[in-house]
Amino acid sequence: MSESKFSRKKFLQTTGAALGGSLIAGPVGKNVSGKSKKNNREEKMRVALVGLGVRGVSMFGRHLVENYGDHLEIVGICDTNPGRLEYGDGYIGAGCPTYTNLNEMLENTNPDRLIVTTWDWEHHSCIITGLEHGVDVVCEKPLTIDEEKCQMIIDADKKYDNEVIVTFNYRYPPHRAKVKELIMDGAIGDIRTVDFHWNISHAHQMRYMQRWHGESQRGGTLWVHKNTHHFDMINWFLDSDPMEVYAQDALEIFGSNGPFRSVNCRNCPHADNCDYHWNINENDHLRQMYAENEHYDGYIRDNCVFRHNIDSHDKHSALVKYANGALLNYSLTSDTDHSGYWIAFNGTKGRLEGREGGWPSSSDHQEWILTPLGEEPRKVKVNFSDGGHWGGDPLLLHKLFADPDQPDPLHQHAGTRDGVMSVLAGVAARKSARSGLPVKIADLTSLKPHAKRPDRLV
Ligand SMILES: NC(=O)c1ccc[n+]([C@@H]2O[C@H](COP(=O)([O-])OP(=O)(O)OC[C@H]3O[C@@H](n4cnc5c(N)ncnc54)[C@H](O)[C@@H]3O)[C@@H](O)[C@H]2O)c1
DSSP: OOOOTTOHHHHHHHHHHHHOHHHHHSOOOOOHHHHOOGGGOSSOEEEEEEOOSHHHHIIIIIHHHHHOTTTEEEEEEEOSSHHHHHHHHHHHOOOOOEESOHHHHHHHHOOSEEEEOSOGGGHHHHHHHHHHTTOEEEEOSSSOSSHHHHHHHHHHHHHSSSOEEEOOGGGOSHHHHHHHHHHHTTTTOSEEEEEEEEEEEHHHHHHHHHSGGGSHHHHOOHHHHTHHHHHHHHHHHHTSOEEEEEEEEEOOSSGGGSSOOOSBSTTOTTGGGOTTOOOGGGSHHHHHHTGGGHHHHOOOTTBOTTOTTOOOOSEEEEEEEETTSOEEEEEEEEEESOOEEEEEEEETTEEEEEEESSSOOOSSEEEEEEEETTSOOEEEEEEOOSSTTTTHHHHHHIIIIIOTTSOOTTOOOEEHHHHHHHHHHHHHHHHHHHHSSOEEGGGTSSOOOOSSOOSSOO
């Protein structure tokens, strides 16, 4: 396959003389900006997309076509389900070739970047296939679901030159970026402990349990699928790696705990008695994307939340020791009245805390409370920005597709190492809850925890 004009290999070949031999010979920091110099970007970025569920067709499909046409061209889309592929093709409107096989798409379309929005347990194979074809990979969270697949991605990342980018959109909302900025500026000194407690609402949790997210071999349990976001936020805020995790969890509401069960929601005989009843056929978009294409692959979007094979938990609590000595007290409680979180950082020079959701607050800004040691608490207000995930999605997309060279002073750009470390914190928690013993991150893959996170895969 010919090399893309955006690839790091190509960039190094064309700029190697100017950069000097030391960079070529030494470990190369993986940086999109390095590969995408403006003089290489007169032509549009060629983007391919694999995985045409709700996330793929909306955030990375139609949205890119409608808003980023000046910067990129979608050159191929792929889904293993031919019905969903056809629906996604019409919905996205890119007018590009369609494929049910990823290898074939990459062979035929020669993209610069592959966007992976497949099922979590398929991410690793799509990432590795992309790298083998000399393509930069933009992968949805979680990077993958277990430590073996983490290691496969680490090995592939080391072997091939192209870059893996993880879409940690939770780093991008301006009110969270402000927290990172305050911490980096030393507003509260070195962080000693973090209290971080997240709630997932009834409506959100039932969507998880109706789908593959409820089954550990597919979503890695919420310890990985959901909490990858949360662990990544803390890893990022602290700029340190998780080192050891002790956890407990329980499944109290869903799965075999339910009072009755059926095949799926839409025809359920218990519909009138079930708090989780939902008729997918009332939503045209979801009916056409999922229900009408079940016969191809058996993927059912409205499974019973009380099916016996659910083994993802609905309450979680973990104590995480970081390599820089900080301690994280974390919990995730799901199926509550509201979604949101409360977070507090206790530092050597003060305290920073705030909450989102389930709290009387302004609809247009976030308030953080900063209390420098010996001083009165003061409010730090940050206006919300528009768009999905508290405004994080559009800012992430802008960085990835419109302005890859934009400076990254807050280190919001995330790669394989960040993705792996956030997954491993969840894997360690899952294992600890099963065994009753603390689990060391260093025992899971070849990566070792560092007090300050390195750029390289060490
Ligand atoms: N960052 C966020 O906040 C956020 C939000 C939502 C979803 N996500 C992530 O996005 C991804 C997709 O989520 P979704 O809700 O759209 O999932 P989904 O189950 O609705 O869709 C996944 C699609 O991928 C296809 N697929 C699976 N494996 C494939 C393969 N090997 N080759 C080709 N196609 C394949 C399936 O047929 C399906 O159409 C997940 O990893 C999820 O965790 C992230």
